[in-house]
Amino acid sequence: MDMDAGAFEALVIEELDLLPDDMVDRLDNVVFVVEDRPEDGSLDLLGMYDGLALTERTQYGMGELPDRIIVYREPHLAQCETLDELRDEIHTTLVHEIAHFHGIDDAHLHELGWA
Template structure:
């Protein structure tokens, strides 16, 4: 899968959200990066598929100049994790849904119960 096709798959996953939820995705950017760089205190072999960096909607206070939250999808780990294009497309969708779930304040255990992680 080319970089553009990967980016398109991320966009397609975002397009699956119902309009009612998509309208709530404000002040958040979704980016694709090649690799996750573990923090110094993390295991150097940590390989994340995605990351939500921000303040969940459920904990947010209105501030006039709040920096955007970020959802990062990591191309390298996802492509290494999957054996076929179809599996990669599915895993991209699961990863995007999982990280957007964190934006909405859904905890890790609940996301797994829902099948998004």
């Protein structure tokens, strides 16, 4: 599948807007970023949470850099053949990375069917 960076970012924003309010309203000091691919150049990683999970924080205050949820464009496009598949995969990636923000690890995400 092929899609330029602007169209992909717009799709990520659309999918983010479709998430339940109670899932995104609790995201404090988090930015969503779209990048072409991970630093190692692989196409295996669809997204990444870069920050300190809520369950690991002792305090969080003013002056802290925001946590980041990164969605990688090229790996998504490499794994999806249709726009519907792409939407579903972006949705799953967003939920997965937001779960990491809340301290849910990959093992629990597998149990829930989100990894």
